[in-house]
Amino acid sequence: MSTIFSAEISLQTVRRSLRVMVSAAEAGGRVVRGYFGEELRQKKKTHESDFVTRADLGSESAILSVLTRKFPKYNIISEEAGMLSRHSDFTVVVDPLDGTYNFVIGIPNFTVPIALLYRKMLLASVIYHPLLHTTYSAIRGQGAYVGNRRLHVNKVRELSHSTIAFMASYRSSGPRNHDIISRLTRHGSKRILTSWSPAYDYCMLASGKIEAIVNVGAEIHDYYAGRLLAAEAGARFCDFDGRRVVDTDHRFLCANGSKLLNKLVTSIQ
DSSP states (O other): OOOOOOSSSOHHHHHHHHHHHHHHHHHHHHHHHHHTTSOOOOEEEEETTEEEOHHHHHHHHHHHHHHHHHOTTSEEEETTTEEEOOOOSEEEEEOSOBTHHHHHHTOOOOBEEEEEEETTEEEEEEEEETTTTEEEEEETTSOEEETTEEOOOOOOOOGGGOEEEEEEOTTSOHHHHHHHHHHHHHTTOSEEEOOSOHHHHHHHHHTTSOOEEEEESOOHHHHHHHHHHHHHTTOEEEOTTSOOOOTTOSEEEEESSHHHHHHHHHHHO
C-alpha cells in the first residue's frame, strides 16, 4: 500500500493520532471487560439480533471522552452516538463493542475497533481485544502489528486449505448470503467462519490464522479498522466481479494473495 504522507498529512501526526486511538480503544475495552458475564438488558435497533447494551454505551462514552478531548477538530462517527461533524477532512470511526451478540451470550470473541480516515482514505486503525489485552494496529504504508510484532498474511493458495470468514449487514439478503456460503462450500473451501465479530476476523487474516474474508455490505464500524490492518499485512481486495475497490467500498472479497482472491471470485459467481 503506497504512502501518502506530506506536509498536510505527516507520518508523525498520524503516529500521534494512533497513540490516542489506542488509549481510547483500551479505555472502552476496560468498560466492556467489566460488564462481561453480567446479564444485561438489550435494546433492539434494526433487527432482533441487532441490539445495544449498557456495555456498548459505557464503552462509547469512555472512548468519546478521549477522542473529543484529543481530536477537537476531527469528525467522529460512532456506532451508537452517530455523526459528530466538525467539517474536517479527518474522520474517526468507532465501534465501541464489535461482537455485541457474542458478548451478551457469553462468547469471548469481541473487540473495540477505531479507524482514522483522511477524506475517504484509511490512515490508521486499532483493534483492541479486551479479554486478551491484545492491541492490533496499522498505519497506511507502515505495516500491521500486534503489540510490537509485525503481522503478515499466510501463503496458503488452495481453496481446499482455506478458512474463509463471512460477514454481512443485518439488512443484506438472507437467501443471497446463504447462496454465497453454499457456493464456497461446494467449491471445496476448508471451512466457512461466521463469528459475528468482524473486526477480529481481520485480525486473524492479518495474523495468518485464516486465509480470506467475504464482506457482503457490513457496516463501516465493523470493517474499516480491520480492512487497513489486513491490507498492511499483505491482503488483497476486489469486488465480487474481480474489479478493483477503494477503501470505502462496503462489498468486497479479501484474501492473502491474488491467486486465492481469483479463486474466490470464481467460486461465488
